[in-house]
Amino acid sequence: xxxxxxxxxxxxxxxxxxxxxxxxxxxxxxxxxxxxxxxxxxxxxxxxxxxxxxxxxxxxxxxxxxxxxxxxxxxxxxxxxxxxxxx
Numbered sequence: 622x623x624x625x626x627x628x629x630x631x632x633x634x635x636x637x638x639x640x641x642x643x644x645x646x647x648x649x650x651x652x653x654x655x656x657x658x659x660x661x662x663x664x665x666x667x668x669x670x671x672x673x674x675x676x677x678x679x680x681x682x683x684x685x686x687x688x689x690x691x692x693x694x695x696x697x698x699x700x701x702x703x704x705x706x707x708x
Contacts, residue, residue: 639664639699647672648703652695655679658705659686668693678705 633641642661649657649670659675670691677684 636664636666636668638701639668642699642701646702646704648700648705649691649696650698650700651691652697656705657686657689657691658703659689662688665693668696668699670696670699676705 639661643663645661646658647661647670649659649672651657656678657672657675658678659672662671662673664670670693671688672686672691673688675686675689677686677689
């Protein structure tokens with residue numbers, strides 16, 4: 622499967638997609654059902670993610686964050702270009 626992804630430019634491997642999102646807004650859903658929106662600064666092989674200028678969303682409560690480092694083990698879903706739910 623990975624061989625097809627490298628020969629067909631229309632298919633991206635998951636880490637390639639995340640890499641293309643660096644510098645863009647991203648919406649992240651955590652295992653604890655918390656949601657975080659921010660600008661992706663970087664990530665590692667475990668998909669631990671560094672965001673800036675974002676906010677955490679929990680129910681109707683929004684927390685503004687300068688920077689946050691998220692453990693990749695706790696991330697359920699990444700939405701490139703996502704702005705999160707309306708509150």
